Amino acid sequence: MTPPLHPRRRWRPTILLGLSFALHLGVLLVLVWRPAWWRECLGALIANHLLLTAVGLWPRSQALGPNLRRLPEAAIQSGHIALTVDDGPDPEVTPQVLDILDRYQAQATFFCIGSQAELHPELCRAIVRRGHAVENHSQHHHYHFSALGPWRMAQEIAAGQATLSRITGQRPQFFRPTAGLRSPFLEPILARHGLTLASWTRRGFDTRDRNAETVLRRLTDHLAAGDILLLHDGHAARTAAGTPVILDVLPRLLEAARARGLRAVTLRAVIQPGTA
Numbered sequence: 001m002t003p004p005l006h007p008r009r010r011w012r013p014t015i016l017l018g019l020s021f022a023l024h025l026g027v028l029l030v031l032v033w034r035p036a037w038w039r040e041c042l043g044a045l046i047a048n049h050l051l052l053t054a055v056g057l058w059p060r061s062q063a064l065g066p067n068l069r070r071l072p073e074a075a076i077q078s079g080h081i082a083l084t085v086d087d088g089p090d091p092e093v094t095p096q097v098l099d100i101l102d103r104y105q106a107q108a109t110f111f112c113i114g115s116q117a118e119l120h121p122e123l124c125r126a127i128v129r130r131g132h133a134v135e136n137h138s139q140h141h142h143y144h145f146s147a148l149g150p151w152r153m154a155q156e157i158a159a160g161q162a163t164l165s166r167i168t169g170q171r172p173q174f175f176r177p178t179a180g181l182r183s184p185f186l187e188p189i190l191a192r193h194g195l196t197l198a199s200w201t202r203r204g205f206d207t208r209d210r211n212a213e214t215v216l217r218r219l220t221d222h223l224a225a226g227d228i229l230l231l232h233d234g235h236a237a238r239t240a241a242g243t244p245v246i247l248d249v250l251p252r253l254l255e256a257a258r259a260r261g262l263r264a265v266t267l268r269a270v271i272q273p274g275t276a
Contacts, residue, residue: 011191016055016063017184020048052184056146059180060199065187068174068198068271069228075270076226081257083108083264084200085246086137086176087207087234089116089123093244094233098130100247104254106264108132111176111198114139114163116234121167128168133266136160136172136195146181154189161193173268174198198267203230204249210237212248219249220256228267229253 013021027041055063062069071080083101085108088094094110101108110127112134117124127134138145139159148156157175165171175195177186182197190197202223204215219229236244257264 007194009191009194011065011188014063014065016052020052020184023048056183057181059182064182064184065190066197068196068267070201071226071228071267071270073226075265078270079225079262080265080270081223081225081262082228082267082270083231083253084111084176084198084228084267085109085231085233086111087116087141087232088112089120089127090234090236091120091123093236093246094120094123094127096244096247097233097250098126098132100250100254101132101264102130104251104258104264106254106257107266107269108264109135109174109198109267110233111135111137111174112164113137113141113234114160115141117163117167124164124167125169128170133268134164134168134170134172135174135176135198135267136164137176138178139163141178143178145178146183146186148183148185150185150189153183153185154192157189157193157195161195173271196271198228200230201227204245206245206249207232207235207237210239210245212239212243212245215245216249216252216256219253223256223260223262225262 023044027045030037030041055061060067060069071082083106085097088110089112110132112124124134136157138156140156161172173196175190176198180199202219204219206215209215231246233246236246238244239248
């Protein structure tokens, strides 16, 4: 049975988006009354769109809408961190990640690709069965996701929601776009689905860095309660010995967290839908 829909959130444009709308309206009025100023108007619009693009390329920015970058204060006081694992499920890597998490009694949030979940549905169900959470990482993980128009972007998100809900029996509460990149179209779509955008506090860059020591250092330097960490079970880089980097890093990361009195939990364990 497909789980019920989450309540829609009310979409509120940010200050930047409000100013961008006002600029477009102002340009239209200027062109009506002073058509000869079209070059100045075009320059203003180009500058505005370049700014919106730059903000969309900054994964942790909140200028385009709400963005979960850190756990709430109650979770910080409880010594919680969140491990997030992207781009799976992967039939080779994900089962080993689950075993490591079991060994350290840690929970993680898996941002799964819908098309991958369709190829490995039992693996997605195992993630949930073993105490973790499956969230929406779009249906196809297009690398040009942030450049999609509103209709295509809405399709990708809705398809990911439907696929992951049907397979796991749990409707995703969080969304993470490919590489965290987005456009002004994203937040209204997420609000319609009751989804919360989730980024991270620190990432390991483990899809391209084959040095597990460097990846581990990025994740553990100043590691503290409230951090959201990003690793990958799909598209994982491999060490010189051929081991997926996450499998080398994860046990030592969890040991470091334990030594600092930190406990890894899922995002949905500490955040209610629509409250981030």
